[in-house]
Amino acid sequence: MQTFTSNTIQSHVFTTKTYKTNTIILQLRTPLTREHITEKALLPSILERGTEHFPTRAHVQAALEDLYGASLTADVVKKGEHHVTTFRLEAANEKFLTDAEPLTERAFQLLASVLLHPNLEENAFPSTSVEEEKRSHRQQLRAVYDDKMRYANKRLAEEMCRNEAYSIPVLGYEEDLEQLSPESIYHAYTELIRSAHWDLYVVGDIEPEDVRSYVEKYMKLPAAEPADYTPDVYANAEESRVVKEAQQVQQSKLHIGYRTGTVFGEPDYFALQTANTLFGGAPHSKLFVNVREKASLAYYAASRLESHKGIMIVMAGIDESDYDQAVQIIDKQLEAVQAGDFTDEDIDQTKAVLKNQILETLDVPRGRVELEYQGVLTGHPVSAEQWMLEIDKVTKEDIVRAAGRIVKDTTYFLHGKEHESA
Amino acid sequence: MNQVTFPQLEETLYTEVLDNGLTVFLLPKEGFHKMYATFTTKYGSVDHRFVPIGDSSPVQLPDGIAHFLEHKMFEDEDGDIFQQFSKQGASANAFTSFTRTAYLFSSTSNKEINTTTLLDFVQYPYFTDETVEKEKGIIEQEIRMYEDNPDWQNFFGLLSAMYExxxxxxxxxxxxxxxxxxxxxxxxxAYRTFYHPANMTLFLVGSFDPEEMIELIRSNQKQKSFVPPEEPVRFQEDEPEAVRSARLEKEMPVQVGKCLVGIKEKRAGREGQEMLKRELALQTALEMLFGRSSEGYSDLFTKGLIDDSFSFDYTAENTFGFSVIGGDSEKPHILEEEILSKISSAVKDGFDKESFERIRRKKIGFFLRALNSPEYIANQFTRYHFNNMHLFDVIPVMEELTLEEVESIFRDHMDLETQAAGCLIFPEGEM
Structure with missing residues (x-):
């Protein structure tokens, strides 16, 4: 991976012949704040609605189709208390096509057109597009309720982090939508372009010098001044709290949030990652074996880390009547990890799984970019090779020490309506 | 071992049918770290009535048997096979579809050992009353999860509107x-009837040495003995041509309604090039009509009938096939009407040449992108193979496809009088 900066954009180029496509990914990073959250959530779809050069969605899509079905996707995510707006464009490598014409430069032009030259009406986005996208976004916000696993995750974050920015849902708020205007969204757009930290990733059969010339030619940022900020990562666990909610569901969702006290970029992070995998991150983990295989309580029972926020979340889909038993088993398994109740073989197995995951991630252009970006986010770049070396160095003592800092914070339980519990 | 090179794709495919009937495909890919392997039997949820091997009269087994069997294969006397793969640094999984059950793993190390584990566990059934009982709790939770999933309920609602x-x-x-x-x-x-090597396909893709790998597979298979192969006899219920019911409506605890429109194939039984051409032609037609660049999409969006969840597909297997179009909507009834009316206008007026050329390019590009993915290659290749199609024919067939062929296949498929059905989901109290 080669890295250089031009036009205040940090470019990262990975030249490889492994893929049949070239992938361009732009990451715009700002702090996660309540202000503009809903505007930012709307921006990707509004920008795809048309540009100066391709005035309607149909024009933009037709331009992509002309690039042999290049795919353009854009979305917003939170990584800890960072807000990241991502644009990805993947185009076929022309050498695999019969009538070879250069696609990569055109792909850059198109991406730059979408991002930097939006279709405007008097210094605002066109009002019809805005109204249509607001309507569609409202529908998507409501649909979160219909996906119970996603809903439970959102509710857990809201309850557990109610005094922290992390509780802000990245899709924004339905009540904001009414007040948003074509002008206010355009204002949020200019703010984002001005204040974001820009990282450009290019993966494919392409030379860094070409990328540099495309960036200089097409991606001139107007008055960019990325602002430094430090996200809040830690919060102490409060006294452990239980929140229950009833809905018309067949399966109850048990989601438990923990504070890990360790985040990406700290020396113990790799030990924490190993501890999490041992606890609930793989099919050999304690949760899978004990909640699913031994007790037959669940089809899935797993844990995952929010690496940039010092949070671990356990998720299981269970029968309502098994709540006490499931919580008890989960508690016991975490205590077992904290007490060092696992063998050297368990550790080796966990490391093998983790290293395999990292290597597999590298086989996917997008995975490679995500992995590298973790380090850029925190100012502690870690290459895949280093990452695997660090995992190898983790000892039993390290795992016990990192796991020892994990504290249960909030238990969220979404259950059926028939037997409403108090 | 037979070797075929596809110069335009820069891929080389190795094929061999072993003495016991197992078909093996090897597709080495340079620059990848991992190897992805699938071991697939031509046995899925639709094969519930059949003549057991060595028997003469058909049986019908309980619904969900193929999927249950998939779960239970992962256990033997020594415990859980997932554990073993994990120890060997691999991640394993399996899935059951309408027509296939696939066992798979991916790994970046111990590739030979993991391949042996895959072959050995799928070829060694071990079931006891106790382990079968224990699995029921786990699968019941899996079923409950799907009962709460409104998209899944909508899709199966549509299938039961189409199929009697x-x-x-x-x-x-x-x-x-x-x-x-x-x-x-x-x-x-079920195992004895459908897990004979002659009914199965092994596909390996990614980084490995094909010569060493085929040696390992041959010698692994030579050590095992199998009864002579018999083509499984499956019984298919008589299915009327027309849909069972034109519309099915349901209430669910959701905030946003849903609408899916399905078009059922009158006649199934296609395979090979005919099936491939039909599938690509119908997918191309749907893309021209409902894709992001289409007038249809813009119109539905402007009318407030759809959002990003809107999608469409055509899929076919030997005994059934259908198109599905739809997504989330606050006005499911109106969306259904609009989808049908757009189809019927296209049946009447056809498509334009320019958008046909664009969509053709798009589909070729999509296919090239998909070839980055070992998972896509192994799963799709196997599906195509079971239907006597070849995955690497997609580009040549797409390049030869004409607008006239697309229009004629589209008109044949889209008989809205008798073949269309809708499934609509409403938030509680809004039906």
Missing amino acids: NHPVHIDIAGTAESIAEITKEHLYT
Whole structure:
């Protein structure tokens, strides 16, 4: 991976012949704040609605189709208390096509057109597009309720982090939508372009010098001044709290949030990652074996880390009547990890799984970019090779020490309506 | 070992049919770290009535049997096979579809050992009354999860609106009641009939040495003995041509409604090039009509009928096939009407040449992108192979396809009088 900066954009180029496509990914990073959250959530779809050069969605899509079905996707995510707006464009490598014409430069032009030259009406986005996208976004916000696993995750974050920015849902708020205007969204757009930290990733059969010339030619940022900020990562666990909610569901969702006290970029992070995998991150983990295989309580029972926020979340889909038993088993398994109740073989197995995951991630252009970006986010770049070396160095003592800092914070339980519990 | 090179794709495919009937495909890919392997039997949820191997009269096993069998294969006397893969640094999984059951792993190390584990566990059934009973709790939770998933309910609702007798309308995992009846004897019966090597395909893709790998597979298979192969006899219910019901409506605890429109193939039984051409032609037509660049999409969006969840597809197997179009909508009834009216205008007026050329490019580009993915290659290749198609024919067939062919296939498929059905989901109290 080669890295250089031009036009205040940090470019990262990975030249490889492994893929049949070239992938361009732009990451715009700002702090996660309540202000503009809903505007930012709307921006990707509004920008795809048309540009100066391709005035309607149909024009933009037709331009992509002309690039042999290049795919353009854009979305917003939170990584800890960072807000990241991502644009990805993947185009076929022309050498695999019969009538070879250069696609990569055109792909850059198109991406730059979408991002930097939006279709405007008097210094605002066109009002019809805005109204249509607001309507569609409202529908998507409501649909979160219909996906119970996603809903439970959102509710857990809201309850557990109610005094922290992390509780802000990245899709924004339905009540904001009414007040948003074509002008206010355009204002949020200019703010984002001005204040974001820009990282450009290019993966494919392409030379860094070409990328540099495309960036200089097409991606001139107007008055960019990325602002430094430090996200809040830690919060102490409060006294452990239980929140229950009833809905018309067949399966109850048990989601438990923990504070890990360790985040990406700290020396113990790799030990924490190993501890999490041992606890609930793989099919050999304690949760899978004990909640699913031994007790037959669940089809899935797993844990995952929010690496940039010092949070671990356990998720299981269970029968309502098994709540006490499931919580008890989960508690016991975490205590077992904290007490060092696992063998050297368990550790080796966990490391093998983790290293395999990292290597597999590298086989996917997008995975490679995500992995590298973790380090850029925190100012502690870690290459895949280093990452695997660090995992190898983790000892039993390290795992016990990192796991020892994990504290249960909030238990969220979404259950059926028939037997409403108090 | 047979070797075929596809110069335009820069891919070389190795093929061999072993003495015991197992078909092996090897596709080495340079620059990748991992190898991805699938071991697939031509046995899925629609094969619920069949003549057990060595028997003469058909049996019908409880709904969800193929999926249950998939779960139970992962256990032997020593415990859980997932554990073993994990120890060997691999991640393993499996899935059951309407027509296939696939066992798979991916790994970046110990590739030979993991391949041996895959072959050995799938070729060694071990079921006891106790382990069968224990699995029921786990699968019941899997079924409950799908019962709460409104998209899944919508899709299977649509299938039961389209199909009267064909088992494709039955949920792949069965129901809590049907799986309660499953016994270890059922599992052995299904296993012996459908897991013969002659009914299975092994596909390996990614980084490995093909010569060493085929040696390992040959010698692994030589050590095992199998009864002579017999083509499984499957019984298919008589299915009327027309849909069972034009519309099905349901209430669910959702905030946003849903609408899916389905078009059922009158006649199934296609395979090979005919099937491939039909599939690509119908997918191209749907893309021209409802894709992001289409007038249809813009119109539905402007009218407030759809959002990003809107999608469409055509899929076919030997005994059934259908198109599905739709997504989330606050006005499911109106969306259904609009989808049908756009189809019927296109049947009347056809498509324009320019958008046809654009969509053709788009589909070729999509296919090239998909070839980055070992998972896509192995799963799709196997599906194509079971239907006597070849995955690497996609580009040449797409390049030869004409607008006239697309229009004629589209008109043949889209007989809205008798073949269209809708499934609509409404938030509670809005039906």
